[in-house]
Amino acid sequence: MPSxxxxxxxxxxxTQTLRIAYVSGQEYLYKAVPKPFIRSLRLRG
Structure with missing residues (x-):
């Protein structure tokens, strides 16, 4: 289900940096995020 x-x-x-932008306009940077974690996020969506 899409967010x-x-x-x-x-x-x-x-840099292993994840940037998430929300519909509210806020953006968050998450540092030291391993690539396997990103793969698991994308597989869920």
């Missing part, structure tokens, strides 16, 4: 609160999700594999 109704997340408008965009970007991942930089070099």
């Amino acid at each position: 109704t609160v997340i408008s965009r999700m970007d991942y930089d594999a070099v």
